[in-house]
Amino acid sequence: MSVANDEDIPQVERKTVTDFCYLLDKSKQLFNGLRDLPQYGQKQWQSYFGRTFDVYTKLWKFQQQHRQVLDNRYGLKRWQIGEIASKIGQLYYHYYLRTSETSYLNEAFSFYSAIRQRSYYSQVTKEDRPELVVKKLRYYARFIVVCLLLNKMDVVKDLVKELSDEIEDYTHRFNTEDQLEWNLVLQEVAAFIEADPVMILNDDNTIVIISNRLVDGTGPVLEQGMVVGQLMLADALIIGNCNNQVKFSELTIDMFRMLQALEREPMNLTSQMNKPGLQVFYTDGWDPAEKPTKRENPHKYLLYKPTFSQLYTFLAASFKELPANSALLIYLSATGVFPTGRSDYEEQGLVVRRLQSDLGPYDFGGVLTNSNRDVVNGDALHKRNQTYKEMHCLHPGDLYPFTRKPLFIIVDSSNSVAYKNFTNLFGQPLVCLLSPTAYPKALQDLSERGSLFTLFLNNSLMAFLFISGLSSMRKGLWDKCQEQLRKINRDIAQLLTHSRSIDQAFLQFFGDEFLRLLLTRFIFCSATLRMHKSFKETRNYPETYPPLPRDELVENLHLQKQILELASILDVRNLFLETTMDEY
Numbered sequence: 001m002s003v004a005n006d007e008d009i010p011q012v013e014r015k016t017v018t019d020f021c022y023l024l025d026k027s028k029q030l031f032n033g034l035r036d037l038p039q040y041g042q043k044q045w046q047s048y049f050g051r052t053f054d055v056y057t058k059l060w061k062f063q064q065q066h067r068q069v070l071d072n073r074y075g076l077k078r079w080q081i082g083e084i085a086s087k088i089g090q091l092y093y094h095y096y097l098r099t100s101e102t103s104y105l106n107e108a109f110s111f112y113s114a115i116r117q118r119s120y121y122s123q124v125t126k127e128d129r130p131e132l133v134v135k136k137l138r139y140y141a142r143f144i145v146v147c148l149l150l151n152k153m154d155v156v157k158d159l160v161k162e163l164s165d166e167i168e169d170y171t172h173r174f175n176t177e178d179q180l181e182w183n184l185v186l187q188e189v190a191a192f193i194e195a196d197p198v199m200i201l202n203d204d205n206t207i208v209i210i211s212n213r214l215v216d217g218t219g220p221v222l223e224q225g226m227v228v229g230q231l232m233l234a235d236a237l238i239i240g241n242c243n244n245q246v247k248f249s250e251l252t253i254d255m256f257r258m259l260q261a262l263e264r265e266p267m268n269l270t271s272q273m274n275k276p277g278l279q280v281f282y283t284d285g286w287d288p289a290e291k292p293t294k295r296e297n298p299h300k301y302l303l304y305k306p307t308f309s310q311l312y313t314f315l316a317a318s319f320k321e322l323p324a325n326s327a328l329l330i331y332l333s334a335t336g337v338f339p340t341g342r343s344d345y346e347e348q349g350l351v352v353r354r355l356q357s358d359l360g361p362y363d364f365g366g367v368l369t370n371s372n373r374d375v376v377n378g379d380a381l382h383k384r385n386q387t388y389k390e391m392h393c394l395h396p397g398d399l400y401p402f403t404r405k406p407l408f409i410i411v412d413s414s415n416s417v418a419y420k421n422f423t424n425l426f427g428q429p430l431v432c433l434l435s436p437t438a439y440p441k442a443l444q445d446l447s448e449r450g451s452l453f454t455l456f457l458n459n460s461l462m463a464f465l466f467i468s469g470l471s472s473m474r475k476g477l478w479d480k481c482q483e484q485l486r487k488i489n490r491d492i493a494q495l496l497t498h499s500r501s502i503d504q505a506f507l508q509f510f511g512d513e514f515l516r517l518l519l520t521r522f523i524f525c526s527a528t529l530r531m532h533k534s535f536k537e538t539r540n541y542p543e544t545y546p547p548l549p550r551d552e553l554v555e556n557l558h559l560q561k562q563i564l565e566l567a568s569i570l571d572v573r574n575l576f577l578e579t580t581m582d583e584y
Helices: 011-036 046-065 067-074 078-099 103-117 122-126 130-149 153-173 179-193 253-261 308-321 396-404 416-420 452-458 460-467 475-498 504-509 513-531 550-554 557-569
Strands: 199-201 232-241 299-304 326-334 366-368 407-412 430-434 472-474 543-545
Touching: 011 046, 011 067, 011 078, 046 067, 046 078, 078 103, 078 122, 078 130, 103 130, 122 130, 130 153, 130 179, 153 179, 199 475, 232 253, 232 308, 253 299, 253 326, 253 452, 253 513, 299 308, 308 326, 308 396, 326 366, 366 416, 396 407, 396 416, 407 416, 407 452, 416 430, 416 543, 430 504, 430 513, 452 460, 452 513, 460 475, 460 513, 472 475, 475 504, 475 513, 475 550, 475 557, 504 513, 513 550, 513 557
Parallel strands: 199 472, 232 299, 232 326, 326 407, 407 430
Antiparallel strands: 430 543
């Protein structure tokens, strides 16, 4: 944009325009440099982010203070103000991705929301420039991601409708080649919204939005007499590589559910800022690199369809930076890779017909890592020479080096049992929670909407309703069931901490609030599926390494009684066995 060509422009106003151009160019330069920063490691990027935030702070305040001069002498347009606000929203969102602190999502929402409220992009349609319309469409897509992460589903639905109208207008006005791309975005977000299998309804039939993040007081608390370890969950890798699963913006529904299970409910960092919208950027010189002083959530890496080398690089970075007395969590939601060239394996169910002691950590297969060369039509693996191991597979043995520090592994895959064959080489706490390898036919047909196992770890009650054939429920009954589930989780915590035969690794992790909730939900899942009449085969049940004591936990008679009580509240007791003891 050229400055008005007028020799009589006062020197002060000319300097204002010059200073604005400098700040604008500097902000773009710093913002574009963000993509060159390493995606792994928690320290290298902080100073650069700080400089970028600082320049955008100055730029935002500058355009506010000198709006009239910039309008008259620079020709500043509203969409340009919107672009600055959008970049600030992106900064906050990426800061959330880097720190896992959910409060920054609220700040991103504040800026994105104000752009919409003030119609900063409304005049874009009058300009005959398709690239400006694309900026607007991308803004909508980014805003939708933030709203999904904040569970603002009402806003998401409004945004999807607006985005659909914008795409229709865009493709009608311009002869573009990206129409199918944008329509795919709409399809993906629509499927994402509908992924939850159960609707919770108010009395007026409006849908209740359920948050699955940790809220103080909702998880099982440590009571007097519970002796547990002091390990804290500091880092997590959330990996998604399932074929044909609902996704949006490189986030599968399983990844989405697991990341929420590892976060606390967000709070506003600068709540006063949200009410007036964009009156200020920082009210008191606040620097995001300095707050909050206490980390509320474990740091996370979200890896969508990573290659083996990418996965290993991020894993090594997490391992290197793991603080003392801390644990690393690895969540794998991925297609199973089965051993090749062995007649003693049966892919469906992985039946081993020889002693496992004869086999090593690379003989059981594992889960798929990404390789475009080896994936044909989405799911068929390139057939390698059968004398070699599958190269694009994360084998249990690949994780051995990282068991030098406390490691908590969750595997949701058709070959999860490959990770049951661990050997704890270094004596550090090591636990693997392993999904069923197969489900009853009725549930297999709905697998693209996310795994039942991960749903149990994210929202146990919704998973329980799902396997009970319930698709909707009144809020009052939901609350009653949640109270019963809290009793069950409290009982599970008591049973686990008082067990005489449980492996000490479980107790070492049980001191952390997030891991404690995952463990209690896992045991509830395991006990429930063993009691459900549709889950008849061993491969329908989750497993662990080391094994959990069956009679003391997953088949404990008191726990089964409590689960039946939950089923009775829902009037679905007929779907469950009265006891599983007769089955063995």
